[in-house]
Amino acid sequence: MLAEATERREHLERVVQEAERAHMAAVRAIADRREGIAKLSGQVEALRSKNNATADEVERISASIEESEARAETAAEALEAARAEGGVEDSDDEGLQERHQRAVEAANVAKQRVDELVKAERSAERDIASEKARVDALSMGLNRKDGAGALLQASEQVPGLLGSVATLLTVETGFEVALAAALGPVADAVALSAGGDALTALAYLKDNESGRAGLLLGGARSDVDLTSWPALSGGARWAREVVTAPEALRPAVERALARVAVVDGLDDARALIARHAGVTAVTRDGDVLGEHWAVGGSAKDESVIEVQAAVDEAQDRLAAAERALERASAELEGARAEQDARQGEVTAAKEALGEAKVRKARSTERLSSLEQTARSAESEVERLRNQRAKVEQSRQDVLTQLAELEDRLAAVSEEPVEEDPDTSERDDAAESLTAVRQEEVDARLALRTAEERARSIAGKSDALLREAEAERQARERAEQARVARERGAAIAEAVATGGEVALDRIETSLQRAAAERDAIKARREERETALMQVRGKVKELTGELEKLTDAVHRDEVVRAEQRLRLEQLETKITEEFGIGLDDLVSEYGPHVDVPPGAGELAEYEAAKERGETVAEPQPFQYDRPTQERRAKRAEKDLAQLGKVNPLALEEFAALEERYKFLSTQLEDLKETRKDLLTVIQEVDDKILEVFTSAYEDVAREFETVFSVLFPGGEGRMVLTEPDDMLATGVDVEARPPGKKVKRLSLLSGGEKSLVAVAMLVAIFRARPSPFYVMDEVEAALDDTNMRRLIGLMEQLRDSSQLIIITHQKPTMEIADALYGVSMQGDGITKVISQRMRADTAEPEPAPAEVAEAEPIEA
Numbered sequence: 001m002l003a004e005a006t007e008r009r010e011h012l013e014r015v016v017q018e019a020e021r022a023h024m025a026a027v028r029a030i031a032d033r034r035e036g037i038a039k040l041s042g043q044v045e046a047l048r049s050k051n052n053a054t055a056d057e058v059e060r061i062s063a064s065i066e067e068s069e070a071r072a073e074t075a076a077e078a079l080e081a082a083r084a085e086g087g088v089e090d091s092d093d094e095g096l097q098e099r100h101q102r103a104v105e106a107a108n109v110a111k112q113r114v115d116e117l118v119k120a121e122r123s124a125e126r127d128i129a130s131e132k133a134r135v136d137a138l139s140m141g142l143n144r145k146d147g148a149g150a151l152l153q154a155s156e157q158v159p160g161l162l163g164s165v166a167t168l169l170t171v172e173t174g175f176e177v178a179l180a181a182a183l184g185p186v187a188d189a190v191a192l193s194a195g196g197d198a199l200t201a202l203a204y205l206k207d208n209e210s211g212r213a214g215l216l217l218g219g220a221r222s223d224v225d226l227t228s229w230p231a232l233s234g235g236a237r238w239a240r241e242v243v244t245a246p247e248a249l250r251p252a253v254e255r256a257l258a259r260v261a262v263v264d265g266l267d268d269a270r271a272l273i274a275r276h277a278g279v280t281a282v283t284r285d286g287d288v289l290g291e292h293w294a295v296g297g298s299a300k301d302e303s304v305i306e307v308q309a310a311v312d313e314a315q316d317r318l319a320a321a322e323r324a325l326e327r328a329s330a331e332l333e334g335a336r337a338e339q340d341a342r343q344g345e346v347t348a349a350k351e352a353l354g355e356a357k358v359r360k361a362r363s364t365e366r367l368s369s370l371e372q373t374a375r376s377a378e379s380e381v382e383r384l385r386n387q388r389a390k391v392e393q394s395r396q397d398v399l400t401q402l403a404e405l406e407d408r409l410a411a412v413s414e415e416p417v418e419e420d421p422d423t424s425e426r427d428d429a430a431e432s433l434t435a436v437r438q439e440e441v442d443a444r445l446a447l448r449t450a451e452e453r454a455r456s457i458a459g460k461s462d463a464l465l466r467e468a469e470a471e472r473q474a475r476e477r478a479e480q481a482r483v484a485r486e487r488g489a490a491i492a493e494a495v496a497t498g499g500e501v502a503l504d505r506i507e508t509s510l511q512r513a514a515a516e517r518d519a520i521k522a523r524r525e526e527r528e529t530a531l532m533q534v535r536g537k538v539k540e541l542t543g544e545l546e547k548l549t550d551a552v553h554r555d556e557v558v559r560a561e562q563r564l565r566l567e568q569l570e571t572k573i574t575e576e577f578g579i580g581l582d583d584l585v586s587e588y589g590p591h592v593d594v595p596p597g598a599g600e601l602a603e604y605e606a607a608k609e610r611g612e613t614v615a616e617p618q619p620f621q622y623d624r625p626t627q628e629r630r631a632k633r634a635e636k637d638l639a640q641l642g643k644v645n646p647l648a649l650e651e652f653a654a655l656e657e658r659y660k661f662l663s664t665q666l667e668d669l670k671e672t673r674k675d676l677l678t679v680i681q682e683v684d685d686k687i688l689e690v691f692t693s694a695y696e697d698v699a700r701e702f703e704t705v706f707s708v709l710f711p712g713g714e715g716r717m718v719l720t721e722p723d724d725m726l727a728t729g730v731d732v733e734a735r736p737p738g739k740k741v742k743r744l745s746l747l748s749g750g751e752k753s754l755v756a757v758a759m760l761v762a763i764f765r766a767r768p769s770p771f772y773v774m775d776e777v778e779a780a781l782d783d784t785n786m787r788r789l790i791g792l793m794e795q796l797r798d799s800s801q802l803i804i805i806t807h808q809k810p811t812m813e814i815a816d817a818l819y820g821v822s823m824q825g826d827g828i829t830k831v832i833s834q835r836m837r838a839d840t841a842e843p844e845p846a847p848a849e850v851a852e853a854e855p856i857e858a
Contacts, residue, residue, distance in 0.1 A: 005440040012436050016429045047402040054395035061388040068384055072377035079370040100349035107346045110339035117332040124325035128318060159200060160193035162248065165216050169253070170244040174284065178262045181286040181295070182239045186256045189214030191249055216256075218248035229259060230276040236263045239282060266296075327550045334557030341564050593619035594627065688725050695719070695730070697766035702732075705758045705765065709788050712737035715758065732759060753780045754789070761792050764800070771801035778808055786810055812836075 162168060168191055171179050192201060192215055201215060232238065239260040245253040260280045263269045269281035269289045281289045287296030570581050577584070596604075596617035607614040645651070699717040706715030713736045721728040734744060734755045744752060757777055764772060778786045790810060793802060804811060812818060818834040 005436060005443050009436040009440050012429060012432050019429050044402060044405050047398050047405060051395060051398050051402060054391055054398060057391050058388060058395065061384055061391060065381060065384045065388065068377060068381040072374065072381055075370065075374040075377045079367070079374050082367060082370050097353065100346070100353050103342065103345040103349045107339065107342040110335065110342045114332065114335045114339050117328055117335050121325060121328040121332055124321050124328050127321035128325060161201070162191040162193055162218065162246070165189045165191050165249070168246055168249060172242040175242040175262060177286040178282045178284045179239060179243055181288050182260045182262070182280075182282045183253075183256055185214045186216055186253075189216045191216045191218060193218050193248055216249060216252050218246075218252055230279065232261055232272070234263075234268060234271070236261050236268065236272055236281075238262070327546075330554055331550065331557075334554065334561065337561050338557065341561075590622045590624070592622070594622050595619050597630070684726060692725055694767060698762050701765040702758060702762035705761045705792065706734065706755075708792060709754050709758050709785065710734075710736045713739075715755070750780050750782065750785060753777070754785055757789060757792075761796065764796055768799045771803060772796070773803045773805075775805045776807065777804075778806065778811060783810070790814055 165183075165186060169179075190201070190213055201213070205213060229238070239257040239262050240254050242262060243253065243257070259278055260282055261272060263272055263281050263283055265283055265285075266287060266289070269283055269287070272279060272281045273289055273291060277291065283289075283296075285296075288294060289296075573579060573581060573584055579587075596619065600617045604614060604617055695717070702715060702717050706713065713734070715732070715734045718731045718733055719725075719728045720731055732744065732755065734747065734751070736747070736751055744755060747755065760777075778789050781789060786808060787810065793804070793811075794814065796802060804815070806812065813836075815836055817836060820832055820834075822830050822832055824830060
């Protein structure tokens with residue numbers, strides 16, 4: 001049913017459209033006929049004129065295209081010629097780039113070397129400062145302030161004084177603490193050459209009350225029987241073997257260290273004492289063990305021997321740091337010279353590269369200019385061609401319209417005049433189409449209703465299927481979770497069993513590892529001892545290698561500097577003097593006599609002209625200091641002369657001409673400035689005169705007007721700077737009756753309005769104008785003040801015309817005529833007027849233009 005209705009509707013639509021087209025054609029034909037043949041003829045003539053003008057435009061554009069094509073060919077030929085001539089100058093850019101890159105890399109390497117040496121030098125300086133401070137601090141600890149110190153200071157008064165025992169003994173590194181503990185008080189004692197000198201030293205201490213001191217006496221014979229000492233093992237050494245003493249003190253020191261052995265730790269000491277009776281063991285930490293006594297512990301003060309050993313060690317490090325500083329300074333000086341040389345090479349390569357870029361840029365700019373010219377000519381040709389195509393298309397359109405209008409004109413001229421076409425067939429077809437369309441709509445509504453019901457049933461079915469699928473998936477997930485829990489329980493049980501077995505095995509492994517650790521620790525200590533010895537040897541060899549390397553490097557740097565200097569001199573000779581090195585040496589070498597200078601020859605010539613008898617200057621033998629002084633003096637004179645400018649005359653002439661022009665302009669400016677200052681003075685005088693007169697008149701009128709608006713009050717105008725009338729301001733002082741205030745900010749709103757109106761009216765009275773426009777100036781006034789203001793307006797109307805915008809009835813009453821704007825109910829505004837004088841009492845509506853514009857609020 002819907003298909004039939006649609007087919008019928010489409011058939012009727014085609015019928016209606018054909019009838020509509022036929023009707024419109026008939027209507028258009030009749031309308032064209034009624035418009036008249038004259039209008040169609042005018043359009044035809046206009047299109048013909050436009051066609052002729054278009055043809056002329058096509059010819060003009062074609063001529064322009066030919067000219068542009070000729071210019072484009074000329075520009076292309078010039079471009080090809082420039083390219084053939086080598087428009088972009090060939091330059092060894094890659095070679096210059098490589099040279100510059102190599103120079104930059106060499107400069108960077110030299111800079112890096114300088115930075116490294118600067119860091120090394122600073123590090124050496126810091127090490128020196130640190131070691132000096134350490135030596136000074138440790139040396140302060142050697143200053144004895146007890147009896148030993150007094151004896152050392154009075155060495156001249158105490159005969160046989162050898163010095164402090166600590167300074168006289170030399171102990172192997174690492175045994176200082178052990179030896180100090182073994183010697184005990186002897187380590188802090190003072191050494192004397194003989195026993196008789198001890199009496200003198202003790203007497204000196206008592207006489208001067210300088211305290212107590214230990215004395216080690218020399219000169220005795222050694223009575224130590226080394227054959228009775230047992231042989232040591234396990235790394236133990238006799239204390240006498242790790243110390244070196246002067247021959248005079250050797251017996252005393254050996255007696256003090258008799259049967260004293262140095263071991264590593266307390267366990268070794270206990271084992272040593274157990275094996276050998278009568279032996280005293282000293283650990284490297286300073287603990288002393290005997291058969292029936294022991295001394296040791298922690299927080300032990302350093303002995304003089306330890307302090308002295310620390311001082312010696314610090315002095316050795318200080319000397320090493322000073323040597324390192326000297327070595328770093330020498331290397332730094334050579335590296336800086338190398339850096340300067342490499343930087344010079346970078347600068348030269350950069351300048352060469354810059355010159356090549358400039359040449360290439362100039363060539364590129366020339367080619368770019370030619371290419372731009374060629375492209376512009378081609379673009380012009382293309383633009384003109386497009387323009388001609390557009391004009392030709394426009395001409396074709398005009399011809400088409402002209403042919404159509406000519407056909408219409410011919411058809412209209414031949415056809416007879418007809419009445420309005422018959423529309424009955426079209427109307428019948430339209431009514432049938434409307435009925436068929438209604439039937440189609442009813443069929444579509446029925447179809448849509450059935451489709452909606454089918455979609456609703458299908459949706460419910462899909463929802464039920466989805467719910468069933470979701471329930472099935474939920475059951476599957478629950479089953480999978482149950483299986484996973486069972487598998488997890490089995491895994492956990494297996495893990496617990498495995499953990500117990502692993503714990504047993506770990507315990508066994510830990511015991512085995514502890515035993516291996518102890519064995520490895522023992523082996524590591526042995527290897528560390530051997531490693532320390534090897535490192536010491538390596539350190540000594542490394543120091544010697546560094547010395548040799550520094551010496552070789554220093555020599556290489558010096559040789560490289562000499563070679564670079566010679567190359568620079570050869571280059572300078574070639575560039576500046578244009579002569580070869582061999583020719584320069586043969587003609588100007590030290591073996592050639594030096595000719596007299598220009599000054600000497602000039603003095604000789606001047607003396608000859610004066611008639612004096614003088615000898616001609618002769619060449620003299622070459623003397624390097626003298627020639628160096630002459631060269632410096634000549635370079636200084638040359639520098640003072642500056643560079644030679646070959647265009648100096650042309651530049652001077654141009655500057656002289658510009659100077660004359662600027663001098664003339666300056667004189668004109670001075671005259672103009674003088675005239676302007678005269679005009680400004682005249683204007684200032686006129687302004688001063690007019691302003692002074694106006695101010696006096698306005699001030700006088702303001703007092704009069706103020707007394708009218710404020711009866712009994714006082715008001716005046718005051719100048720802020722009476723001495724400078726051109727820069728002065730004007731202040732208004734107002735004191736209404738019954739008030740003491742003069743400031744306007746303290747007045748009420750109505751009083752402020754009256755004062756402002758008084759100021760305006762005073763200006764109006766002092767300098768009248770033909771008319772004034774005032775907009776609601778009395779809006780803030782009460783009736784009394786309004787009446788006063790109206791009186792002033794009555795006075796002003798004698799000399800001027802007043803146009804007042806107001807809503808106040810008293811102001812309207814004094815008006816000669818009233819004008820108002822009224823809005824009617826339809827939104828159209830209307831202007832009305834009313835003359836208020838008695839001779840024309842009847843209202844006269846003023847002619848007003850009424851426009852349907854936006855509503856205006858009255």
